[in-house]
Amino acid sequence: MLQSLKIYTSDLEVGMFVSALDRPWLETPFLVQGFLLTSREQIDELRDYCSHVFIDTSKSKLLPEQARKLISAGRKRQPVEAIFPGRPIAAYNDRSDFSEEQHLADAALDSLLSDIEFIYSEAGDTGRVKVIELRKSVEPLVDSVSRNPDACLWIARLKEHDSYTYKHSLGAAIWAVSLGRQLGLPRQDLRSLAMGALLMDVGKLRIDPELLTAERALTEDEAEQMRLHVAHGVEIIENSGVINPDVYAMVAHHHERYDGSGYPQRLRVEDIPPVARIAGIVDSYDAMTSDRSHANAMSPSEAIKVLYQARDIEFQAELVEAFIQAIGIYPAGTIVELDSGEIAVVLADYRTSRLHPKVLVVRDAQKNPIAHPAAVDLSTAADGKPLAIRCAHQPGAFGIDLADAAIQGFAPTM
Template identity: 35%
Template sequence: MYVAEPDRPWLETPFLFQGFHLESGADIEAVQRVCRYVYIDVERGVDVDRSETPSTTPSAQPSPAAPATGPYGVLTSVEEELDRARGIRGRAHTFIDEVFDDIRGGRSPKLAEVQAVVRDMVASIVRNPDAQLCLSQLKDRDQYTAQHSVNVCVLTIAFGRHMGLPENELNLLGTGALLHDIGKLRTPLDILNKPDRLTPQELEIIKSHPEEGRRILAQSRKMAGPVLDIAHSHHERMEGHGYPRRLHGERISDWGRMVAIVDVYDAITSDRAYHHGLGAGDALSRMYEWKGRDFDSDLLDEFIRCIGVYPVGSLVEMTSGEVGIVLSAQEKRKLRPKVMLIRDERGNPYQPSRICDLTLMGSGGSGAYGIKKVLGPGARGIDVRDYLLEVAAARGA
């Protein structure tokens, strides 16, 4: 059964995407907790016999706003992938740190290694995106610029994977995402990290970084056009109020529109000198208010589907009162993710933590076990990073 609309606005529900399949009694329980009734779409139900439905339109390539049925399945568990993913992320961080140091030191950046770095990242995310998505939660405000570049790379590749892009395109897309902010390295640090409101002159300097980034990347003959375009267009907005070229709608490339969404999502979920990061749900709700104006509506909907109902790395409260961290979720079972339980119903720590795969739990009855709600960052004094590092370290031991 496919839920097309709830009995209230989507933003008043805990479901972060519009439309999903109900595949078990537990899924129904999750909906019943917040809705009295829902509208279903019988044409999109998994049990519809498509063989008798005549096609009324010629076949065509899937548009970027409609994900292809890609070849990707989960090839390894999140626990198995985490340690390998941590090494790949570490190499990406080292690479981007060295590039940034070269630019700040007035030297030409050594960009030749970027293809190998991104290729490893793509391979990890193709195997299981949730491992890298977990690690993207390990944020340090003092390393924001480099960390943001790596996170945008991870999230954008995962987004492209969700959209069914082939691996050669994921490599190009990931390269552009990793280097999207390279022009900021020519921006004075006192402006870049200023906690107060920028002056008009300082704002113009900030707004010059997409042009500067394109110039830096154009100096490398091996950089493909789409990579340069991402650096140039990731601050453009759908209604033409972005920068530097004030492009409207379709004049912004598909990949530029994708990275624009991811760039803002990672920025507003990160602690900065001038604000505390939002939780994933609050961030996506805020961005949903800006869709159509700032972001491509269809692509934003797909990004929300990609991140999921309960985003990987989220702190959640279970129906039992226990507290856990979302480790992974199957593409078609995002209401029933794998959760690492870290506290019991009385708030006492589980030692060691317990892994609970909700897809394997009983789904019948009126008291089905599942997630009650997403908790905000730092809720109940819990730092998610400590637990994710523990899992990664345990797998690498």
């Protein structure tokens, strides 16, 4: 567990907790063996006596960006093999194109969404999950994402459901498997990631439904009740005989955060199982990009920005960066405004052309609907001058429905 860091006094900042010096305390005017830096004067005085000191990260009180720098300073960048020791890591190659995979992905997600409803309903009635059925249910999803994740990522944006929990579970599973694929994790790990993501919120079956749908800020007592969904989820999967350690870790630790600010155990850095670090990222991303009772959905690119700013604060930087590589800066289904003023929906090739993806232009520069939406490859626009994305808009902006027949009818041909 990362707690004590060597810091040169030239790099000290207010909010750091000094736990040890580079010399005996009695050789300095500092009488207390351990103190919080609260002023620049203290730092200047430390510089007069010490070249470096040791900082206790658990007792430091820093702004988020300061915390990220402190954690980053205390560890080296890790390759995937070091994050997931003992697991065979190998890059995936696309084995189908978007049009080939679209129908298979659509069928896989329809079936899985139906299975999620059944599995959660049974868990609500019996307090147990049918693990064998769940394992079978995720196979088509894992197969589709393994071949080519583009179709699943696109269709996930189209799926609608009255229950936020079911849709959130499906979305989290897709993002988790896509990130696992990007990292090169073996297929059995992709299956574990899908199962763990689908079960992360199963404990909410034991939470008062009024709290789950509250459109106001929860009281502290109510928030504590909500946080108990983790313990409830662990109890349900234990009662179900789940022995997969990765699934258990995702359910038990998906709300832990890299800097120790999460719950229920306030685990930090490497104390959080790697798959649970993945779970935290995909859980947060899907929540931010979904309409909830207390918050409107962010645009995917805005959510990506939030995750990027939280690297090595709430989430491990290497995993955040891999997630962005997996889904793109402007994921499929993002509503964007071009520098021409036209409005478009991102379609395909966002993984390989992150800044210049293929889009479907659905509004003209005056934001009027286009009768016959046109496909544009932003990397090869007219007159040899590529168009650029000016900004991303919130889901549903300009009255655009991603499930509109014109868009769905076009998507398979990309």
